[in-house]
Amino acid sequence: MYIYLSILNLLTVWIMMAQLQQGGSDEKEKTTALKDLLSRIDLDELMKKDEPPLEFPDTLEGFEYIFNEKGQLRHIKTGEPFVFNYREDLHRWNQKRYEALGEIITKYVYELLQKECHLTKVTLPVDATESEPKSFIFMSEDALTNPDKLLVLIHGNGVVRAGQWARRLIINEDLDSGTQIPYIKRAAEVSEGV
Incomplete structure (x- = not known):
């Protein structure tokens, strides 16, 4: 999970740097493409990768x-x-x-x-x-x-x-x-x- 979040953080920083540089149309296209990519990343799905199954007991005693x-x-x-x-x-x-x-x-x-x-x-x-x-x-x-x-x-x-x-x-x-x-x-x- 930490690797995914670190990659996401790096991408976010890269987009912000590109926006600050206000480069030519090529940089703006890269920024737009990265924003599009980031919008498709489902953080909930990434977080599920490292968590145990969502299976729980069905009684109080099962929960201890x-x-x-x-x-x-x-x-x-x-x-x-x-x-x-x-x-x-x-x-x-x-x-x-x-x-x-x-x-x-x-x-x-x-x-x-x-x-x-x-x-x-x-x-x-x-x-x-x-x-x-x-x-x-x-x-x-x-x-x-x-x-x-x-x-x-x-x-x-x-x-x-x-x-x-x-x-x-x-x-x-x-x-x-x-x-x-x-x-x-x-x-x-x-x-x-x-």
């Missing part, structure tokens, strides 16, 4: 992490918090690893919504055909029948999903900080539909 009794994500063997820079100088690979872990955490939160919060996953629209677009929500048994109170929680946009406030908080802090679970449990305690 668990949520402890305080709801904090911790390494199984060391008890340490999640480490983003697992591989030095491989930012793209580390980011993909983080995203893969985030998908597993989403599934984990969905399980908690169903098991601990006693919510049901409901597909919307309820009468959608196979070819129609669909989504889903989680709701308590009394969500549509509770005559007094209904709590509606809406997550943000981006990578957060149902039941989450922020994936970053789940990974770096704890489940109580990053999920809607404390609010859902409190609503159940005071007989609110969710």
Whole structure:
């Protein structure tokens, strides 16, 4: 990767020197040709050459992490918090690893919504055909029948999903900080539909 970047840096310097010299039309043609060549170089592709495959575990245990009794994500063997820079100088690979872990955490939160919060996953629209677009929500048994109170929680946009406030908080802090679970449990305690 460093060789590719060094070559790219040399080409960039050469183009800048050619522009400074403001030579004749021959130099301008070389500069234009080099700019064209540089525009075709895909830096992401060059960076992929030296990185390991983007294959990651599909369970928390596979990542060697668990949520402890305080709801904090911790390494199984060391008890340490999640480490983003697992591989030095491989930012793209580390980011993909983080995203893969985030998908597993989403599934984990969905399980908690169903098991601990006693919510049901409901597909919307309820009468959608196979070819129609669909989504889903989680709701308590009394969500549509509770005559007094209904709590509606809406997550943000981006990578957060149902039941989450922020994936970053789940990974770096704890489940109580990053999920809607404390609010859902409190609503159940005071007989609110969710």
